[in-house]
Amino acid sequence: MTQQGREVPIRGGSIRLGQFLKLADLIESGSEAKGVIADGEVTVNGDVELRRGRQLRSGDVVSIGGQTARVTDE
Numbered sequence: 001m002t003q004q005g006r007e008v009p010i011r012g013g014s015i016r017l018g019q020f021l022k023l024a025d026l027i028e029s030g031s032e033a034k035g036v037i038a039d040g041e042v043t044v045n046g047d048v049e050l051r052r053g054r055q056l057r058s059g060d061v062v063s064i065g066g067q068t069a070r071v072t073d074e
Helices: 017-023 030-038
Strands: 006-010 014-016 042-044 055-057 061-064 067-073
Antiparallel strands (some): 014 055
């Protein structure tokens, strides 16, 4: 764990927010992503994000329900 939370490596340079939430185990299922994002429960770099397709890159920090994960390159 880092100060920014758990580091989660990705391939290919970017990943969509909905996919990252599942990859980082911040949600239980991919279908759950739509609801938590629409309800404004997810922040990216400290700002509420309402777009499930938001592209994340290395260094972005995602938080939901007191849990935080940082995107890193594989």
